[in-house]
Amino acid sequence: MKYVDEFRDAALGRVLAGEIIAAVEPGRHVKIMEVCGGHTHSIYKYGVDDLLPENVELVHGPGCPVCVIPMGRVDDGIAIARHEGVILTCFGDMMRVPGSTGTLLEAKAAGADVRMVYSPLDALRIAKANPDREVVFFAIGFETTAPSTALTLKRARAEDVANFSCFCNHVTIVPPLRALLDSPDLRLDGFIGPGHVCTVVGARPLEFICADYAKPVVVSGFEPVDILQSVQMILHQLREGRSEVENQYKRVVPYEGNGRALEIMAEVFALRPHFEWRGLGFISHSGLKLSDAYADLDAERRFDVPGVRVADPKACQCGEVLKGVIKPYECKVFGSACTPERPIGTCMVSSEGACAAYYNYGRFARERVVV
Numbered sequence: 001m002k003y004v005d006e007f008r009d010a011a012l013g014r015v016l017a018g019e020i021i022a023a024v025e026p027g028r029h030v031k032i033m034e035v036c037g038g039h040t041h042s043i044y045k046y047g048v049d050d051l052l053p054e055n056v057e058l059v060h061g062p063g064c065p066v067c068v069i070p071m072g073r074v075d076d077g078i079a080i081a082r083h084e085g086v087i088l089t090c091f092g093d094m095m096r097v098p099g100s101t102g103t104l105l106e107a108k109a110a111g112a113d114v115r116m117v118y119s120p121l122d123a124l125r126i127a128k129a130n131p132d133r134e135v136v137f138f139a140i141g142f143e144t145t146a147p148s149t150a151l152t153l154k155r156a157r158a159e160d161v162a163n164f165s166c167f168c169n170h171v172t173i174v175p176p177l178r179a180l181l182d183s184p185d186l187r188l189d190g191f192i193g194p195g196h197v198c199t200v201v202g203a204r205p206l207e208f209i210c211a212d213y214a215k216p217v218v219v220s221g222f223e224p225v226d227i228l229q230s231v232q233m234i235l236h237q238l239r240e241g242r243s244e245v246e247n248q249y250k251r252v253v254p255y256e257g258n259g260r261a262l263e264i265m266a267e268v269f270a271l272r273p274h275f276e277w278r279g280l281g282f283i284s285h286s287g288l289k290l291s292d293a294y295a296d297l298d299a300e301r302r303f304d305v306p307g308v309r310v311a312d313p314k315a316c317q318c319g320e321v322l323k324g325v326i327k328p329y330e331c332k333v334f335g336s337a338c339t340p341e342r343p344i345g346t347c348m349v350s351s352e353g354a355c356a357a358y359y360n361y362g363r364f365a366r367e368r369v370v371v
């Protein structure tokens with residue numbers, strides 16, 4: 001299969017692993033953050049971590065869209081779902097994210113009409129099929145998924161679907177990265193850039209990491225060879241004293257991004273002054289709401305929502321995991337009180353969460369096996 005098989009080539013992976021060992025400076029411990037949860041899952045699924053030398057450490061970042069939704073927003077979603085006549089639609093893993101009084105799945109079991117969809121267009125279809133009901137789409141995700149929500153809202157407007165609205169929880173990638181880089185408890189040497197987000201925004205918005213913090217960034221694809229090559233490229237930059245944004249994922253990511261997608265987002269969304277992230281607190285200008293032009297399709301204006309901030313459970317260390325400060329297995333409840341079946345935090349729920357990656361692929365391998 002073109003563009004997949006060649007990026008899973010084991011022999012090429014071993015060559016790159018050898019080049020990584022040769023590129024890392026002796027005596028130096030290098031910490032590289034992969035921002036995106038999709039990378040974290042590839043790393044553990046394919047055993048990329050085991051091919052790296054002891055002194056090259058991968059830590060996981062805040063790029064999982066489900067993981068960052070705070071309890072208060074889940075509670076708001078449940079409150080909307082409980083309104084008379086509402087059908088609340090959302091992606092599957094969002095249904096299992098814990099709020100303070102339970103999950104959307106539990107709300108569904110208790111009688112609320114909560115339905116899983118694969119895309120916002122599915123939600124719009126449900127609205128057209130149920131003109132006597134109010135259909136709300138619980139939108140989540142970074143710039144990767146925001147354009148599809150924007151396009152759906154434009155279509156709802158064009159087709160005059162009056163019973164459709166959006167509970168907008170889209171977030172943007174740059175503000176949390178800046179917050180991480182400003183945080184004193186994390187020392188990072190470089191970043192594996194989020195390939196999916198960059199298909200929309202391009203690689204250019206990550207240039208601040210090099211300009212303001214002098215760290216190398218390599219935007220990466222999601223196959224094991226992509227990730228190994230990105231690590232090798234970061235190590236070469238470090239060795240040569242460079243800090244630049246390089247694009248390993250050129251086959252998909254245009255450096256300047258997708259102009260049409262950015263245009264649609266700018267029309268439909270506006271920045272919120274603040275948005276709360278689970279475990280990370282409030283981050284300025286990090287969340288999107290519907291723009292004034294689309295205010296009539298905003299579920300937060302159409303329905304009463306509590307809008308209350310709810311603290312994470314005491315045992316939950318998702319914030320530290322999302323900042324790369326601890327590894328998932330260092331959380332006290334990992335694999336005991338918190339499992340994919342009964343999650344306490346979000347990182348165990350999401351198909352992109354770091355705790356789910358460790359639980360599914362590496363829970364017995366806490367010591368690195370060096371090959």
Ligand code: SF4
Nearest residue numbers: 318331338345348355
């Ligand atoms: S084990 Fe559970 S509570 Fe701990 S960080 Fe992971 S998801 Fe959060």
